[in-house]
Amino acid sequence: MMRKAFTLIEMVVALGILALILSFAGVIFRVSVDSQRMAMANAEVMQKLRIITEQLDADFRGAALQYPYVYGGYLAANTETSMVAGKSTTANSDALAFFTCGDFRSTGQYSTATRSTATVAGNVACVVYCQPDPNSYSRPPQPYEKVLLRRQTIMAISGFAADSNPRGEYFAKSPQEWLVNPPFADPNRWLTRPVVEPNNVPASLPMYMAKGVDDFTIHYLDASTQLQTGAIPWLRHTSKSAAAYVNPKAFRFTFTLYDSRGILKKGRRFTHIVVWDNS
Numbered sequence: 128m129m130r131k132a133f134t135l136i137e138m139v140v141a142l143g144i145l146a147l148i149l150s151f152a153g154v155i156f157r158v159s160v161d162s163q164r165m166a167m168a169n170a171e172v173m174q175k176l177r178i179i180t181e182q183l184d185a186d187f188r189g190a191a192l193q194y195p196y197v198y199g200g201y202l203a204a205n206t207e208t209s210m211v212a213g214k215s216t217t218a219n220s221d222a223l224a225f226f227t228c229g230d231f232r233s234t235g236q237y238s239t240a241t242r243s244t245a246t247v248a249g250n251v252a253c254v255v256y257c258q259p260d261p262n263s264y265s266r267p268p269q270p271y272e273k274v275l276l277r278r279q280t281i282m283a284i285s286g287f288a289a290d291s292n293p294r295g296e297y298f299a300k301s302p303q304e305w306l307v308n309p310p311f312a313d314p315n316r317w318l319t320r321p322v323v324e325p326n327n328v329p330a331s332l333p334m335y336m337a338k339g340v341d342d343f344t345i346h347y348l349d350a351s352t353q354l355q356t357g358a359i360p361w362l363r364h365t366s367k368s369a370a371a372y373v374n375p376k377a378f379r380f381t382f383t384l385y386d387s388r389g390i391l392k393k394g395r396r397f398t399h400i401v402v403w404d405n406s
Contacts, residue, residue, distance in 0.1 A: 168386035172395050175337045175384050180399045182277060182336065183380065186254050187401045189227035200225035201372055202345060202364040203318040207261045209268055209341065218270070219344040221363070222257035223378070224317035226302070231281045233296040234333040247297045249281040253305075255294075256336075258343055259323040270394060271385035274323065275340035279333070294319065296333060314372065339385035341394065347375035377402045 205220040231252045236244040255278040264272070281297040282305060291299035293310035294317070300308075311317065323331040346361035361379055378401045383394040 164388075164390055168388065168390040169395075171386045172339075172384045172391065175339065176397055179275065179337055179340075179382075183256075183399060183401055185229070186225075186227050187378075187403055189229040190225055190403060200375070201314055201318055202347065203315060204345075204364050205258075205320070207258075209270055209273065215267065218342040220258045220320075221343055221345040222255065222318040222320060223345050224253060224255045224314075227252060227254050231279060233281060233283075235296055237290045237297070247281060247283045249283040249297065251282040251302045253280045253282070253293075253298075253317060254278070255280075255317055256343075256345075257318065257320045258340070260320045263323040269389065270341035270383065271339045271387060271389045273341050274338050275336040275343060275382070276321065276323070276331075276334040277336040278321065293317075294321070337384075339387060339394075340382050341385065342381070342383045342396075344381045346379040346381070347373050348377040348379075350374050350376045352376075375403055 201224045203222045205222060206217050207220045208215055209218050228251055231249050233247040237247050255276075257276055257278070259274055259276060278294065280293060280295060282300060282302050283297040284299060284301050291297065298305070298310070300310075321331070321334065323334070344363070346363045348359060349362060352360055362373075364373065380399045380401070381396070383396045385391055385394040
């Protein structure tokens, strides 16, 4: 009785087909994994975008004329060096300070006139959007390591002066007292970027807005500008003096967002416009 078997040629052909199938399967698997990683990176970036834009909108909704000095703001145009693909590059890192109204509460617990430890609250705050002082990093950071800060200083007369700080969580003065006797001779000192210590995150946590924010640029449309047909005449302050005060009708925030794992090598660039109706 004759036994059936595979010939050498058939074995070689079968192995070749198997290798081809495994190769295609590997490519499909790698593409699927890459697509999944890219989808997760984009979802993370979109979540950051939503957090930043919703907070900007909320802060500017409160910047109204309940007080005659709540509107307006101070701008500083900054640039700093960062690393992209191992090469040194210059990126924008602008800052903006303004007063706004709302229901503000401190993250930390402080001594007040009625309790030894309590949350300090107030209805007016000085809000500053900026990035940390470059000295916060031990080396030029990668774009996905950069942080966007939102510092909120509540005008709270209920808080004791011991913890009062015009660049802290609260300042133990009323808005009227701030106006009559401002804490800084140069208002642009509001725009001093804080040093954020990587090894002491709890101390800076109330200011953390989002990580992975680079090239943060702020332009504004002057309230006295008469719009004509053509491009909108956006302005960007470069002055370091008190002349950097602006009374705009709109702000344009432009920034690049990165995911935490650096999958989006070039990040994604976004623009968000906030109309400030102070008429």
